[in-house]
Amino acid sequence: MIDARPGGTFRIVVGGGPVAVGEYVVVEPPELLVYTWGWENDEAVPPGSSTVEISLREDGEETLLTLRHAGLPGDPMIAAHREGWTRYTERLSVVATGGDPGPDEPMGGSDGR
Numbered sequence: 001m002i003d004a005r006p007g008g009t010f011r012i013v014v015g016g017g018p019v020a021v022g023e024y025v026v027v028e029p030p031e032l033l034v035y036t037w038g039w040e041n042d043e044a045v046p047p048g049s050s051t052v053e054i055s056l057r058e059d060g061e062e063t064l065l066t067l068r069h070a071g072l073p074g075d076p077m078i079a080a081h082r083e084g085w086t087r088y089t090e091r092l093s094v095v096a097t098g099g100d101p102g103p104d105e106p107m108g109g110s111d112g113r
Helices: 075-096
Strands: 009-013 019-028 032-039 050-059 062-070
Touching: 062 075
Parallel strands: none
Antiparallel strands: 009 019, 019 032, 032 050, 050 062
């Protein structure tokens, strides 16, 4: 479920595993998206406990994507989320250039992150 408007919510099964949920704070197409982030049934990063900001900017014939994820508790969670964001931005890049990233396999780790 995705309701991409300020105050709208999303619920996404990530990589066939955990469920990410949040609320959109800022939606300014096509430049800026800000939303809260967390995991269902997760005490370390519960829903609403962190914030993701994605900005897009023209750079010649390309688009520069900047992603910031603030409010994660400690290095292990920062590293796990960095791995996930890297994975999915790489998949997005493949799709954006007309490719097929292939099936979305479950991520490593005991909780799928």
